[in-house]
Amino acid sequence: xxxxxxxxxxxxxxxxxxxxxxxxxxxxxxxxxxxxxxxxxxxxxxxxxxxxxxxxxxxxxxxxxxxxxxxxxxxxxxxxxxxxxxxxxxxxxxxxxxxxxxxxxxxxxxxxxxxxxxxxxxxxxxxxxxxxxxxxxxxxxxxxxxxxxxxxxxxxxxxxxxxxxxxxxxxxxxxxxxxxxxxxxxxxxxxxxxxxxxxxxxxxxxxxxxxxxxxxxxxxxxxxxxxxxxxxxxxxxxxxxxxxxxxxxxxxxxxxxxxxxxxxxxxxxxxxxxxxxxxxxxxxxxxxxxxxxxxxxxxxxxxxxxxxxxxxxxxxxxxxxxxxxxxxxxxxxxxxxxxxxxxxxxxxxxxxxxxxxxxxxxxxxxxxxxxxxxxxxxxxxxxxxxxxxxxxxxxxxxxxxxxxxxxxxxxxxxxxxxxxxxxxxxxxxxxxxxxxxxxxxxxxxxxxxxxxxxxxxxxxxxxxxxxxxxxxxxxxxxxxxxxxxxxxxxxxxxxxxxxxxxxxxxxxxxxxxxxxxxxxxxxxxxxxxxxxxxxxxxxxxxxxxxxxxxxxxxxxxxxxxxxxxxxxxxxxxxxxxxxxxxxxxxxxxxxxxxxxxxxxxxxxxxxxxxxxxxxxxxx
Amino acid sequence: xxxxxxxxxxxxxxxxxxxxxxxxxxxxxxxxxxxxxxxxxxxxxxxxxxxxxxxxxxxxxxxxxxxxxxxxxxxxxxxxxxxxxxxxxxxxxxxxxxxxxxxxxxxxxxxxxxxxxxxxxxxxxxxxxxxxxxxxxxxxxxxxxxxxxxxxxxxxxxxxxxxxxxxxxxxxxxxxxxxxxxxxxxxxxxxxxxxxxxxxxxx
Numbered sequence: 091x092x093x094x095x096x097x098x099x100x101x102x103x104x105x106x107x108x109x110x111x112x113x114x115x116x117x118x119x120x121x122x123x124x125x126x127x128x129x130x131x132x133x134x135x136x137x138x139x140x141x142x143x144x145x146x147x148x149x150x151x152x153x154x155x156x157x158x159x160x161x162x163x164x165x166x167x168x169x170x171x172x173x174x175x176x177x178x179x180x181x182x183x184x185x186x187x188x189x190x191x192x193x194x195x196x197x198x199x200x201x202x203x204x205x206x207x208x209x210x211x212x213x214x215x216x217x218x219x220x221x222x223x224x225x226x227x228x229x230x231x232x233x234x235x236x237x238x239x240x241x242x243x244x245x246x247x248x249x250x251x252x253x254x255x256x257x258x259x260x261x262x263x264x265x266x267x268x269x270x271x272x273x274x275x276x277x278x279x280x281x282x283x284x285x286x287x288x289x290x291x292x293x294x295x296x297x298x299x300x301x302x303x304x305x306x307x308x309x310x311x312x313x314x315x316x317x318x319x320x321x322x323x324x325x326x327x328x329x330x331x332x333x334x335x336x337x338x339x340x341x342x343x344x345x346x347x348x349x350x351x352x353x354x355x356x357x358x359x360x361x362x363x364x365x366x367x368x369x370x371x372x373x374x375x376x377x378x379x380x381x382x383x384x385x386x387x388x389x390x391x392x393x394x395x396x397x398x399x400x401x402x403x404x405x406x407x408x409x410x411x412x413x414x415x416x417x418x419x420x421x422x423x424x425x426x427x428x429x430x431x432x433x434x435x436x437x438x439x440x441x442x443x444x445x446x447x448x449x450x451x452x453x454x455x456x457x458x459x460x461x462x463x464x465x466x467x468x469x470x471x472x473x474x475x476x477x478x479x480x481x482x483x484x485x486x487x488x489x490x491x492x493x494x495x496x497x498x499x500x501x502x503x504x505x506x507x508x509x510x511x512x513x514x515x516x517x518x519x520x521x522x523x524x525x526x527x528x529x530x531x532x533x534x535x536x537x538x539x540x541x542x543x544x545x546x547x548x549x550x551x552x553x554x555x556x557x558x559x560x561x562x563x564x565x566x567x568x569x570x571x572x573x574x575x576x577x578x579x580x581x582x583x584x585x586x587x588x589x590x591x592x593x594x595x596x597x598x599x600x601x602x603x604x605x606x607x608x609x610x611x612x613x614x615x616x617x618x619x620x621x622x623x624x625x626x627x628x629x630x631x632x633x634x635x636x637x638x639x640x641x642x643x644x645x646x647x648x649x650x651x652x653x654x655x656x657x658x659x660x661x662x663x664x665x666x667x668x669x670x671x672x673x674x675x676x677x678x679x680x681x682x683x684x685x686x687x688x689x690x691x692x693x694x695x696x697x698x699x700x701x702x703x704x705x706x707x708x709x
Numbered sequence: 710x711x712x713x714x715x716x717x718x719x720x721x722x723x724x725x726x727x728x729x730x731x732x733x734x735x736x737x738x739x740x741x742x743x744x745x746x747x748x749x750x751x752x753x754x755x756x757x758x759x760x761x762x763x764x765x766x767x768x769x770x771x772x773x774x775x776x777x778x779x780x781x782x783x784x785x786x787x788x789x790x791x792x793x794x795x796x797x798x799x800x801x802x803x804x805x806x807x808x809x810x811x812x813x814x815x816x817x818x819x820x821x822x823x824x825x826x827x828x829x830x831x832x833x834x835x836x837x838x839x840x841x842x843x844x845x846x847x848x849x850x851x852x853x854x855x856x857x858x859x860x861x862x863x864x865x866x867x868x869x870x871x872x873x874x875x876x877x878x879x880x881x882x883x884x885x886x887x888x889x890x891x892x893x894x895x896x897x898x899x900x901x902x903x904x905x906x907x908x909x910x911x912x
Contacts, residue, residue, distance in 0.1 A: 269736075270736045284724075304736055304737075307740070308740050308741065308743040308744035311744060316751065319842075325835055325836060326838070332839055332842075333758045334758075334842075338754060
């Protein structure tokens with residue numbers, strides 16, 4: 091392209107189109123789904139360290155009875171921030187990291203449908219997280235639990251819950267935009283031949299998660315707006331003295347909050363569904379059942395929210411109905427478990443680290459799922475509500491479930507992303523450390539809960555006899571921390587090695603392995619044509635008449651295209667997504683401190699959006 | 710609108726045949742349905758629950774709001790005419806109808822501002838009672854949606870004056886149209902639920 095015409099094109103935009111392809115600015119201005127995926131991943135891991143540290147402080151406080159390491163108010167802030175961090179700023183973005191990086195590769199696309207919107211989602215999410223965390227320095231962190239129940243969240247005199255409402259609104263904008271973007275990508279950007287039922291299960295779960303986000307986030311948005319208005323403008327949404335009903339908040343929150351639970355777990359289920367077939371060297375057992383049960387979980391997930399509210403007195407009819415719907419949702423979940431077991435059955439199993447985490451996922455998730463079914467029994471739930479039994483349950487599904495799956499995914503796709511393997515021996519050390527630590531930390535909470543230890547209480551007297559299991563739990567938490575440390579060492583070590591550049595180190599099955607590792611900017615030199623499920627496997631292996639699997643001779647149907655990247659149009663980097671997202675926290679601070687900042691934030695975002703719309707294409 | 714320029718360059722074909730932007734707009738509107746769904750639910754939950762007045766019957770002027778509702782609905786017609794004009798490549802009529810749509814929208818929002826002011830003078834503020842709280846937040850959210858739509862319409866108009874909205878770019882107009890019709894339809898629901906269905910309140 092002639093430089094003259096490039097200059098002429100650039101001068102039309104508000105800001106010059108950025109040109110950096112490496113270094114700091116390339117990360118700020120990138121619209122490449124792979125770089126954005128890495129940004130999501132790094133950010134999530136950073137927040138994981140922060141949220142983990144908060145957990146360790148909580149466990150230190152509870153290690154012994156009658157301690158005063160943390161004041162009750164500091165304890166409130168810590169358990170609230172731990173929950174918000176782990177849900178919204180660790181598990182969700184880590185899943186988003188995998189979705190962003192892998193979905194286009196798995197469906198044979200060059201990028202997501204809207205690359206600049208994708209960048210905007212990341213920056214808005216990051217700024218939402220920073221916004222909430224800045225509350226520590228600006229008058230106190232959120233302290234009303236991640237669920238922010240009214241009227242406590244309204245009447246609290248610190249600024250914490252205002253930060254909570256606005257920060258989650260900003261993160262919610264990010265997630266909504268990203269959900270629409272990724273859903274359109276899956277529906278519309280598939281390579282030729284990639285029909286819906288040839289998509290990897292991970293992509294299917296991605297689609298279900300995006301739709302769950304798109305339909306549940308607006309509900310919490312309204313809840314947060316009402317909370318914000320009650321706090322800042324004196325409205326009466328949750329104010330009983332004016333006839334308002336605090337239960338409205340619980341309904342709005344859990345109408346979002348329960349789909350959210352599946353937003354957190356379905357990505358991990360997708361990851362496990364990819365890893366098990368590769369290391370059992372068998373196709374996924376009952377692919378369509380796994381897909382449809384994922385869709386069923388998504389649908390039913392909208393009809394179970396009130397099981398979080400059995401103890402508030404909805405009446406026997408509502409409690410029974412939601413108890414039943416909650417038991418029903420265990421059915422598709424069970425279908426998945428049996429399909430995974432069926433995949434392992436008679437497989438040629440290789441116990442690599444990703445495989446260990448996947449098997450660990452199944453085992454731990456089954457424990458968490460079963461304790462979950464016990465909550466569906468309403469009289470039993472009355473006993474469990476607000477005890478450590480609940481804490482045990484959701485850590486088994488969110489840590490033993492979601493995090494195990496995501497960690498397995500990290501080991502599995504690390505070579506795809508970075509062209510280097512994570513060390514397998516360290517990986518196994520990490521797995522066993524975390525597995526032991528996890529069960530020590532959260533297993534005893536079942537016992538503590540059934541003994542009646544309440545959640546969210548800063549201390550307990552020695553006379554209750556809770557000391558032993560609390561100490562065990564704290565020791566377990568520190569063993570988990572050790573496992574995380576092992577992972578960090580492993581990650582740093584992997585970058586010390588030269589790139590191995592093995593395209594397909596695991597002998598895998600799906601399309602992301604059909605290109606080099608790491609993939610080029612344009613993903614595929616030639617857009618692949620897909621002929622079936624497990625496309626890459628069938629390019630490598632064929633079946634003899636006797637049913638034996640034999641390698642396809644090299645150069646057979648293998649993809650050996652040597653096309654160059656010439657003539658491929660990729661969207662250019664842009665400043666606008668970053669600038670547009672900057673206006674959001676600015677307006678957010680304005681809502682707390684000064685109305686002029688609101689105006690400034692709106693001007694920044696609006697100006698950036700207009701620059702964005704008018705931005706000339708890089709070509 | 711943003712990706713349209715790329716769309717022309719990079720997107721040759723999509724899996725469903727639907728343009729990415731249109732699919733995205735439909736998904737966004739579906740998501741927005743739940744936003745209004747939750748807001749309307751909040752209003753309905755608190756219908757008749759206010760402890761002190763003024764109550765809906767004290768302040769509502771149904772004929773007035775019916776007229777402004779009609780103005781908003783009429784703007785959907787002009788929006789359709791604008792799209793049809795650009796699809797025929799008729800820039801002149803396109804500009805007229807887009808401007809008309811924006812003006813009708815502004816009339817509606819202006820009417821809402823007047824209505825809010827009147828209600829406020831009659832003693833109903835955001836903090837007076839549950840009716841004030843839910844009414845202003847629900848209709849305010851809708852008014853904001855209309856205002857954003859007006860902004861998009863005026864942007865279309867100025868892009869057209871700069872020669873950047875052509876027959877080939879008619880999809881951009883269609884997208885704004887989808888949004889505009891959605892906002893109109895939501896108003897039909899709000900008008901019915903909030904104004905037309907009588908409440909059992911005293912007064």
